[in-house]
Amino acid sequence: MRKPLEGQGPVWQGFHGPNLGYVMELYEIYLENPELVEEDIRSLFDKYGPPSEETAHESTSFTNVSDEVATEKIIAAVSLADKIRGYGHLAADIYPLNNQEPDKELIELEFYGLTKGDLEKIPARFISTDIPANIKNGYEAIEYLRQVYTGKIAFEIRHVNSVQEKIWLRKKIETGTLLPAFNKEKKRKVLQRLTEVEEFEKFIHKTFVGQKRFSIEGLDTLVPLIDEIIAESVQKGASTVNIGMAHRGRLNVLAHNLGKPYEMIFAEFQHAPNKELVPSEGSIGINFGWTGDVKYHLGLNRELKEEDRPKARLTLANNPSHLEFVGAVVEGFTRAAQDNRTEKGYPQENLNSAMAILVHGDAAFPGQGIVAETLNLSRLKGYRTGGTIHIIANNLIGFTTERFDSRSTRYSSDLAKGYEMPIIHVNADDPESVLAAAQLACEYRELFKKDFLIDLVGYRRFGHNEMDEPMTTNPLMYQLIHEHPTVKELYAKKLENENVLSTSEIDEVYNAVVTKIQEAYAKVPAEKAVVDDPKPPITVEKGIPRIETKVSFETLKNINEELLDWPEDFQVFSKLSRILKRRKEAFQDNGKIDWGLAETLAFASIIVDGTPVRLSGQDSERGTFAHRNIVLYDQNTGRKFSPLHRLSEAKASFAVYNSPLSEGSVLGFEYGYNVFAPETLVLWEAQFGDFSNAAQVIFDQFISAGRAKWGEKSGLVILLPHGYEGQGPEHSSARMERFLTLAAENNWTVANLTTSAQYFHILRRQAAILQREEVRPLVIMTPKSLLRNVNVASNPSDFTEGEFQAVVEQDGLGKQDKKVERIVMGTGKIMINVMEQLDSVKEQDWLHIVRVEEIYPFPMENLRTIVARYPNLKEIVWIQEEPKNMGAWTFVEPRIKEIATSAVEVNYVGRRRRSSPAEGDPDVHKKEQAAIIEKALTRSVEGGN
Numbered sequence: 001m002r003k004p005l006e007g008q009g010p011v012w013q014g015f016h017g018p019n020l021g022y023v024m025e026l027y028e029i030y031l032e033n034p035e036l037v038e039e040d041i042r043s044l045f046d047k048y049g050p051p052s053e054e055t056a057h058e059s060t061s062f063t064n065v066s067d068e069v070a071t072e073k074i075i076a077a078v079s080l081a082d083k084i085r086g087y088g089h090l091a092a093d094i095y096p097l098n099n100q101e102p103d104k105e106l107i108e109l110e111f112y113g114l115t116k117g118d119l120e121k122i123p124a125r126f127i128s129t130d131i132p133a134n135i136k137n138g139y140e141a142i143e144y145l146r147q148v149y150t151g152k153i154a155f156e157i158r159h160v161n162s163v164q165e166k167i168w169l170r171k172k173i174e175t176g177t178l179l180p181a182f183n184k185e186k187k188r189k190v191l192q193r194l195t196e197v198e199e200f201e202k203f204i205h206k207t208f209v210g211q212k213r214f215s216i217e218g219l220d221t222l223v224p225l226i227d228e229i230i231a232e233s234v235q236k237g238a239s240t241v242n243i244g245m246a247h248r249g250r251l252n253v254l255a256h257n258l259g260k261p262y263e264m265i266f267a268e269f270q271h272a273p274n275k276e277l278v279p280s281e282g283s284i285g286i287n288f289g290w291t292g293d294v295k296y297h298l299g300l301n302r303e304l305k306e307e308d309r310p311k312a313r314l315t316l317a318n319n320p321s322h323l324e325f326v327g328a329v330v331e332g333f334t335r336a337a338q339d340n341r342t343e344k345g346y347p348q349e350n351l352n353s354a355m356a357i358l359v360h361g362d363a364a365f366p367g368q369g370i371v372a373e374t375l376n377l378s379r380l381k382g383y384r385t386g387g388t389i390h391i392i393a394n395n396l397i398g399f400t401t402e403r404f405d406s407r408s409t410r411y412s413s414d415l416a417k418g419y420e421m422p423i424i425h426v427n428a429d430d431p432e433s434v435l436a437a438a439q440l441a442c443e444y445r446e447l448f449k450k451d452f453l454i455d456l457v458g459y460r461r462f463g464h465n466e467m468d469e470p471m472t473t474n475p476l477m478y479q480l481i482h483e484h485p486t487v488k489e490l491y492a493k494k495l496e497n498e499n500v501l502s503t504s505e506i507d508e509v510y511n512a513v514v515t516k517i518q519e520a521y522a523k524v525p526a527e528k529a530v531v532d533d534p535k536p537p538i539t540v541e542k543g544i545p546r547i548e549t550k551v552s553f554e555t556l557k558n559i560n561e562e563l564l565d566w567p568e569d570f571q572v573f574s575k576l577s578r579i580l581k582r583r584k585e586a587f588q589d590n591g592k593i594d595w596g597l598a599e600t601l602a603f604a605s606i607i608v609d610g611t612p613v614r615l616s617g618q619d620s621e622r623g624t625f626a627h628r629n630i631v632l633y634d635q636n637t638g639r640k641f642s643p644l645h646r647l648s649e650a651k652a653s654f655a656v657y658n659s660p661l662s663e664g665s666v667l668g669f670e671y672g673y674n675v676f677a678p679e680t681l682v683l684w685e686a687q688f689g690d691f692s693n694a695a696q697v698i699f700d701q702f703i704s705a706g707r708a709k710w711g712e713k714s715g716l717v718i719l720l721p722h723g724y725e726g727q728g729p730e731h732s733s734a735r736m737e738r739f740l741t742l743a744a745e746n747n748w749t750v751a752n753l754t755t756s757a758q759y760f761h762i763l764r765r766q767a768a769i770l771q772r773e774e775v776r777p778l779v780i781m782t783p784k785s786l787l788r789n790v791n792v793a794s795n796p797s798d799f800t801e802g803e804f805q806a807v808v809e810q811d812g813l814g815k816q817d818k819k820v821e822r823i824v825m826g827t828g829k830i831m832i833n834v835m836e837q838l839d840s841v842k843e844q845d846w847l848h849i850v851r852v853e854e855i856y857p858f859p860m861e862n863l864r865t866i867v868a869r870y871p872n873l874k875e876i877v878w879i880q881e882e883p884k885n886m887g888a889w890t891f892v893e894p895r896i897k898e899i900a901t902s903a904v905e906v907n908y909v910g911r912r913r914r915s916s917p918a919e920g921d922p923d924v925h926k927k928e929q930a931a932i933i934e935k936a937l938t939r940s941v942e943g944g945n
Helices: 017-032 039-050 066-091 116-120 138-149 161-176 184-207 222-235 249-254 262-270 325-336 369-375 413-418 431-448 475-482 487-497 502-520 539-541 554-561 574-587 597-610 664-676 689-703 706-710 736-741 756-768 830-838 860-868 891-897 922-934
Strands: 153-156 239-244 300-306 309-316 354-361 387-396 424-426 452-459 613-617 652-657 681-685 717-721 749-751 778-782 806-811 822-826 845-851 852-855 875-883 905-911
Touching: 017 249, 017 325, 039 066, 066 116, 066 138, 066 153, 116 138, 153 431, 161 431, 184 222, 184 249, 184 262, 184 431, 184 487, 184 502, 222 239, 222 309, 222 387, 222 431, 222 452, 239 249, 239 325, 239 749, 239 756, 249 262, 262 452, 300 830, 325 354, 325 369, 325 413, 325 664, 325 689, 369 413, 369 664, 387 431, 387 822, 424 431, 431 452, 475 613, 487 502, 554 597, 554 652, 597 613, 613 664, 652 717, 664 681, 664 689, 681 756, 689 706, 689 717, 689 736, 736 852, 756 778, 778 845, 806 860, 822 830, 822 860, 830 922, 845 860, 852 891, 860 891, 875 891, 875 922, 891 905, 905 922
Parallel strands: 239 309, 239 354, 354 387, 387 452, 424 452, 613 652, 613 681, 681 717, 717 778, 749 778, 822 845, 822 875, 875 905
Antiparallel strands: 153 424, 300 309, 749 852, 806 845
């Protein structure tokens, strides 16, 4: 710390306790950025520097010198003002039930050795230069700051490190303009909205007794809050607004923010036909899958119109019961809406064109790790969306668990501090403060392109659902709630007392709302809907048709040459340069195309065809196993160069991003991106396949079932490195069995490929079906050690001719139909291992080997045709690396038995059942792997374990 300047002693004498600590704290801020320190204090630091330990503890009294006394009091007053700004939220009136004791100690005069008289001697500008001009002295200034920082809105911004943002926020808060002056019409509209919210809930409660609706009551102002954010954002240029939320209040948001007709919602409660109730003009898009979902999970698309022209698209995302996972999906929606993918290179972002609103539960926000994962995406190049407005719908309780049992922090919002998000706590019973919070959030987002959080503090009028009795678990809270008036009643009374609306005008609002609800209910058909066995559409059941995916030799060769054409001044790491330059040989005589080059050619040919591509994962630029290298770095300067972005014939964008070390949020994001931009080939790659289990909710509740539940189409590609190389349990298995367990109704394709050409063709096939009804996700067990295996590399002719094959037969085997007694079937890497050991089999005419490249949908007819060729077949052996209770065996066994005749045994060769997927010792692995292959290739085979 700087030494005290000459003459500073008398200025700082006598400082101790909180005053001294505060001066030292201010000085640290002053050193970093003087503009953050009030002008008068800054001038003291400029002239005298900081206090030293010696001068701070000298006993000379301030009271003997009036100007020195004033200096001490100024410092103390500034310290008090700063604590009001930083800790006023602890004493704020933000709890509708008044069930929290305010903590005022840090903002009391006595704590700083101040009196009213002391403060009255200090000019107001010493406290703040932002407060209204009519405030003249320090006492009035301090009282004004108390009013601002401890009212119905409370602020937490100290954790925001940006100087610019802090100054802007403080000015917005302290200038007195934060609470807008609403005219009579605006206040009437707010009351009308609150009346609609309350009466809608009451009508459902009375009419559909005992049915779950997850009422919004106690947080009614959530609806006008979302209204205001949408209106402000659209006015500022957003043409797309995407909303993610859990089920609390969802029906009300659907009805009022999204405009879903009351009659449709009532029909869902009454199980009446509702398809014909969708407005014919198409302003509201409602999609259902064939199995459907409960009404409080469904989403909606709506177009806001102005003079019959679309002005903005609103989307409430479908959301299953894992409350917060939808947040990542909605961020993907939003980035997809912001990206222009129509030209080569990286997509051009327009962060103003779309925005996201995420509504969180107060128990879920700190309780579910996916929240932190998703917040971490907010400023990353490949995932940023220009700021999300987060709302915690805070009813101070989970299902039955109160806040003191559900989190270790004071506020449910505290997680957001780590991401430097400004936080507003606002009393949900004060609608005008709530709307002020919305406006501040929108202005901040527009200016700084960063996230903002509104903690909407209310309560829950009923139990977790309408069949719960909360008095059994939370009696004290619910005694308060039962006596507490609704926000509609409170606001109506306020407007009446202010002479804004008369009793008759308030009654008029109420009667109009009730009439509208009753008229909507009258439209609901009385009869019950006919419930059929839900089945997928014919296009889904038929599967993917044959699609031509070949590319001409000349086109592939030209692409390859362009990919290896680097700027003259760009120095690729010498070893990598040699490896990549060898790719020129792939199109020469006897050339081969390995896995990495096949993938790059697939991406290149897809963007040349005009389909955008987006690839992300933890190491996607290079590839975990250094096989991809589609982004190069200058070894001298670190400059980046991406050949795929320079292709002369490209007609669409290509994006590749190294992702954060998160699976759940990133996969959810990519799924959302693909759903919102269905023309784009979106790929997510796990670092190792088994890491995908950290995203299991996304697989279970979105990717595998989204179309059946919600009609939500996706062509997402999931790349999961899989294969047993002796690297231990967590670097071997992508848990193929989990994807096969979820496989039904042609919901996705699960593949495990053995040649680079197969990979090339399946990617091109996926790109070709993206905007067709047959589209579905694609899960590929990608290789690790096979990436550079010569037996996996393919001839160029396999790319310029042919197509993806669900089944591949081993060349040179199975020619003598009557001699074949055994067919060995399997999938993926082990089939290459089997092929490599074929030379050890002296007589081979009794054997045939078949690779199942597409495990789901299972190629029944292809295999049936192959099996039928062999009249003397005795057994079909399924071979796999994975333990018997894992891998594909459980899935394929009944299907193979259906193909086999009664005279043909179906046997298993592989590891025994295990709880862990693989051995931890590489030597043990090699020994067991060799035994499995030897058993499959030995003529006498017993049944599996």
